[in-house]
């Protein structure tokens with residue numbers, strides 16, 4: 001595959017194998033160091049978010065809580081954050097209540113998930129979304145919420161932070177990439193925020209991404225990190 005050197009003052013065309021995606025490379029012409037990717041992005045604003053849900057199935061379950069924080073130019077913006085409960089159609093099971101700490105009482109006066117998602121879409125604007133295990137879980141819940149309620153929607157770029165963890169810690173079989181694995185490997189400090197509450201998880205994930213971004217020497221657009229797409233309502 002052929003790409004253009006990402007250094008704006010270099011017009012060299014470079015070629016390399018597809019397997020080099022995600023690996024560090026150096027332009028032989030200008031010595032610019034970058035992470036090889038099939039496409040270069042310029043947007044530097046990301047939304048790191050986490051969902052708690054009534055269960056694992058995006059087609060039957062609904063999200064009951066969302067927390068998010070902005071990550072821009074390689075730094076967390078803790079004051080620019082989003083949080084809401086959402087009221088699902090079904091009762092919250094005792095299993096989910098004990099896992100997340102969220103019960104029917106917490107969501108009684110909350111807006112519906114699709115209403116929360118519209119507010120989230122307004123707030124996140126044209127940012128790229130990042131969640132841990134997004135590809136298998138959170139991104140699917142966003143798309144399913146739009147589809148189930150017939151909301152007009154737009155495609156949104158998304159990153160699964162498990163992909164960032166794999167770039168840093170390797171893909172060797174048996175290397176765990178759960179949020180706890182990542183937190184322990186990075187030796188992140190514990191806080192008093194509750195785990196499996198979206199606010200607690202997004203706090204850890206935000207600090208993990210900031211640290212992995214630094215250790216990998218990623219640019220501010222996170223070029224080289226694999227992307228997929230999800231959907232958000234058009235608001």
Ligand SMILES: [Zn+2]
Pocket residue numbers: 005006007010011012027028029030031032
């Ligand atoms: Zn170059």
